[in-house]
Amino acid sequence: MYEIDVNKNYDLVKKSGAKQKTVIRVGNVEIGGDGFTVMAGPCTVESLEQIVEIAKEAKKAGAHLLRGGAFKPCTFPYRFMGHGEDGLKMLAEARSQTGLPIVTEVMEPSDVDVVCKYADILQIGMRNMQNYRLLHAVSKTDKPVLLKRGSWAKLDEWLGAAEYIAAGGNEKIILCERGIVSFEDHTRWTLSLSVVPALKEITHLPIIVDPSHGTGRRNFIIAMAKAGAAAGADGLMIEVHPVPDKSFSDAVQTVGYEDFNRLMQELAPVVKAVGRNI
Ligand code: PEP
Ligand code: MN
Secondary structure, three states, rough: OOOOOOOOOOOOOEEOOOOOEEEEEOEEEEEEOOEEEEEEOEEEEHHHHOOOOOOOOHHHOOOOOEEEOOOOOOOOOOOOOOOHHHHHHHHHHHHHHHHOEEEEOOOOHHHHHHHHHHHOOOEEOHHHHHOOOHHHHOOOOOOEEEEEEEOOHHHHHHHHHHHHHOOOOOOHHHHEEOEEEEOOOOOOOOOOOOHHHHHHHOOOOEEEEEEHHHHHHHHHHHHHHHHHHOOOOOOOEEEEEHHHHOOOOHHHHOOOOHHHHHHHHHHHHHHHHHHHHH
C-alpha cells in the first residue's frame, strides 16, 4: 500500500536532535564549519588563459574555491552560453594549477555525468531551483550541490527543493541566496539577507550569499558581501574578471582584482567579529 504523509515536507533538511549543522568538505576546503568560505571567478569561463589567471589572482587574494560557468542559462538567446565540456576542461586545468576546487552549473539531467567528471560542486542555478528531474539527477551523485534560490521562491519552496536532493540520497547541499524579485529598482534583484538567520533557525545546511547576482551592481558588492558575513552566512560567491566591463556575461555586477582584494581585506574583520575564521 502506498501511503502519503501530508505532514511531511522537508524533514531531512530540518535541524533535529544531534543534527544541528552540516559541514561539507571538498579537498581541503570546508563549507559550514568554523571557517568562512569564499567562491570567486568569472560568470562564464571565457578562455583557458583567462580562467587560469583569475584562479591564481583569486587564490592570492584569499578565495577558497573557483567558480565559473561552462553551461550558462541566459535571459536572452543571443548571449554566450558557455564552452560546454571544453569550459569544464579549462576549469579543471585552473584547479590543477592552483589547487582551488571548482563549482560550476549543471542545467540538464543529461549533462550531470559530464559535469561530475570535472566539478567538485554542482551548482543548480536559480532558474532550475524547481526543476525536479534535475534535482533528482544530482541527488544520485556523490558531489555536493549548491542550490541557488529561485528569485520567486519562498523559504519553504527553497527548502522543499533541497529536500528533493536529500530525499534522493544526497545530503551534501549548500543553499545560496542570490536575490529575489521585489519592487526595488536600484538593484537588479533584492538580496534577502534576513533569510540567512531565518534559515539558520530551521536548517542544518550551510548557507552562502551571492551579492553579485543579488544586487547586479558592481559598486554594491563589497558592502553586501560584508553584510552577508555579518548576517551569519557561511560564505560568499563573487563574480570576478580581469576586465569586468569586457565580461561576456554579467559585466555590470562583476568586480576586478583590485575590488576583490579590497573585499577580502574588508571582509576579514567582519568575519572575525561574528566569530568565524577566514
Ligand atoms: C551564475 O551563478 O552565474 C548564475 C547564472 O546565477 P543565478 O542562477 O543565481 O542567476
Ligand atoms: Mn553570472
